[in-house]
Amino acid sequence: MNPTILAIESSCDETSASVIQNGQVLSNIVATQAIHEQYGGVVPELASRAHQQNIIPVVSQALQKANIAKTQLDAVAFTKGPGLLGALLVGSAFAKSFAMGLDLPLIEVNHMEAHILAHFIDEPKPNFPFLCLTASGGHTQIVLVRSHLEMEVLGQTTDDAVGEAFDKSAKLLGLPYPGGPLLDKMAQTGNPTKFQFPISDMPGYNYSFSGIKTSILNFVKKNTAAEPDFVKNNLPDICASIQHVLIQTLLKKLVLAAKELGVKDIAIAGGVSANSGLRAALQEGAKKYNWNVYIPAFEYCTDNAAMIAIAAHYKYLAGKFTDQYVSPDPRLRIM
Structure with missing residues (x-):
């Protein structure tokens, strides 16, 4: 199997989308939110609103940079948790709708597991x-x-x-x-x-x-x-x-x-x-x-969708999919 997967990360204050094909990251677009600087920390409500503004442009850029059409995708992945509930809701709702519209399987990813699996994006592993x-x-x-x-x-x-x-x-x-x-x-x-x-x-x-x-x-x-x-x-x-x-x-x-x-x-x-x-x-x-x-490389240390994509790649190979009833879990743990 050589799956092509669109992955979305929205757990905190970065909106990110990545396309991975056969375990190779083709694109990794990240939109940061400068608005939080004036408050000295992340404001959850403002983060959610910024995700809503950023998610469509970010996904479009990720597909364009990867030179992948929506019809070429085999699955859609998203961050289930942990993270800010409102931020997670934006990413999960978009991923579910996107997958439903294209009749694609859905993959949920644990944010912390994805951080670990970022080590399998590049060599050495x-x-x-x-x-x-x-x-x-x-x-x-x-x-x-x-x-x-x-x-x-x-x-x-x-x-x-x-x-x-x-x-x-x-x-x-x-x-x-x-x-x-x-x-x-x-x-x-x-x-x-x-x-x-x-x-x-x-x-x-x-x-x-x-x-x-x-x-x-x-x-x-x-x-x-x-x-x-x-x-x-x-x-x-x-x-x-x-x-x-x-x-x-x-x-x-x-x-x-x-x-x-x-x-x-x-x-x-x-x-x-x-x-x-x-x-x-x-x-x-x-x-x-x-x-x-x-x-890991610096770009894979902070929150990004490439790490969600590589985690989704291995879950796809193992046949671990979820359904449209899945909900974000702000306190999701590594099981």
């Missing part, structure tokens, strides 16, 4: 079983990946996601939204050991980032009270120190899981996998622990 650290604004998980369709969450955050910790820390430092990438940029010229923050320790492979966020808040308040320009005068070092503690927290449990399970193939996925500090730390881990490390 990890070998099964492998461990994947999925780190984003909404999730932080260590997943044991046994096959394209068989995954197990070994550990996850018990409160906040690491991506949120990056963004909220950046906001405390006065950096504009989205702050995580800006904090990463500033950290590259700073001293990561200049300031010390505690590394939280949870049972098993679980994470917690609320305590780290509180310690950073208290640190900023205490030092700015004594020196009003403290953050301004020490910004690169503060950013580097914050990034250091967050990355070390992530790696501590990843190293433990890899050691106890005897897994040498290690991957990262999700928006935080674009972080330069995390990428560098994993490369160091590869040398220290003899890992085979897999890091």
